[in-house]
Amino acid sequence: MIPLKKVVEEAYNRVLPHVHQTPVFTSRLLNELTGAELFFKCENFQKMGAFKMRGAVNALLQLSEEQKKRGVVTHSSGNFAQAVSLASKNLNIPAYIVMPSNAPQVKKEAVASYGGMITQSLPTLEGRERTAKEIQDKTGATFLHPSNNMEVILGQGTAAIELLKQHPDLNVIVAPVGGGGLLAGTALAAHYYGANCKTFAGEPFAVDDAYRSLKSGRIEYNETTKTLADGLRTHLGDNNFPIIKALVSEIIRVEEEEIIQAMRLQWERLKIIIEASCAVPLAAILREPKHFRNKKVGIILSGGNVDLSNLPF
């Protein structure tokens, strides 16, 4: 169920030449504010602006030559669509991206600019899945799930491996949790590359499916998706949940107002652009500092693709 270290290591070596080794930022003021020593792994500076590039690259590199020729298909209106488009372009693989008809124009343009071939679908999950299936049937393209594909999970974990190679003595790593790919990958990295390094997650109260899943022991779902953290609206999957169950210490839930405050604090103090989803780990640390006090804490800053015309402050 839990991938072997050898498999995790192979993914790291596979992904490394295709992504930016992102910098790690620190802030004296944010350390003082939290009572912890914080290390921010800046995946907002990753290619296409988010860690999703890592998972996309790893999944694409694991395809057979025949599969590469036929291409890949995914449905997403967010960073994974851009990641698959850009990684496919770099590797010369056709990428079919299903986007709901109501996806913002700016996101469609970003996908198109990276070379993704967009097919519009009905704006429901069922509509998206059906359109993706039609493309699979017609083209023979391989479907890539944005968070539950095991190669994607392993790829996302390479950000935390990089962070631990830069700072091997971290006591905790905190990631946001949405579909669970980043969190499962991060937990594997902490497990195999950390020295007793725990994994925590932050999650919005509004979409606390992962928190409830960890409590109940089975995958739970959200009834609404009303959170600013638009990357965290999805639910866990059958590949990433067992890893999360085995290796994640705790999921801390945060209010929307705390997300906005943590986002603004990081913009002002780190002078970097991060998404609302990306602000959730610091919000969790500020909400429950007792877990982190006097510890060395890694934070995965997941992405920086923000609509500057529509800021929450």
Add this chain to the structure above:
Amino acid sequence: MIPLKKVVEEAYNRVLPHVHQTPVFTSRLLNELTGAELFFKCENFQKMGAFKMRGAVNALLQLSEEQKKRGVVTHSSGNFAQAVSLASKNLNIPAYIVMPSNAPQVKKEAVASYGGMITQSLPTLEGRERTAKEIQDKTGATFLHPSNNMEVILGQGTAAIELLKQHPDLNVIVAPVGGGGLLAGTALAAHYYGANCKTFAGEPFAVDDAYRSLKSGRIEYNETTKTLADGLRTHLGDNNFPIIKALVSEIIRVEEEEIIQAMRLQWERLKIIIEASCAVPLAAILREPKHFRNKKVGIILSGGNVDLSNLPF
């Protein structure tokens, strides 16, 4: 008139241990857009969020022990006030900061948080100068001019020296010009550390005193200061102007709308927070790309202290 290389080098070695060695960012998209290869020196990540830290540190370190005891005084409502406050705190020197009574509360708080002792003055240049003079008379503190003090000029130049040590083959460096301290320091760095590296500047049309000064051969002034680039409203001084006259190739003027566009472009593509003043060099490159095409171009990103509640987009 022009400081010797030995003097420039001494300032570099003096400042180095007291400041962050800031990273250099690149962007494939911004390279494609300009036809140049751009290297962004991220002084927005400098201590207190701007290059001004460098000049303040250098000036303070050049004081005698007696002068250090009596402290320093400056008048500023911007980054130099914060820089002198923080550098003085780190070096255990009293810092008297004259701020106009109408300075924004947030700026007063920033100065106070770094330990600067604030005295309010009338909101005119004359009022600020008189209050600073009164403090000098009373305390024996040394007056530090934010852009025309030679030690400040030499300190500001250390950002470009660092950039040239990281990228010795730059063909051009572009800095913004306001009071002229950063531009003069940058030009000295390019002159002594570059291999035929030219210095260009960007300046808002609305406050184009430096452009006109270079044309007329004497220091010109601005009649109004209506630009978003609030760090660039001041005029040149008798120490920095001779350096600028001798070593700066050209000053390119830009419209307010071009500043806003360049600011937004850098926020979106580099995922970093920069001030309006800091966006002027890229605006200049985008306005007159012919000077930069197929060249390696360094850009001094001067600072990232932005009021997020009051963005121009």
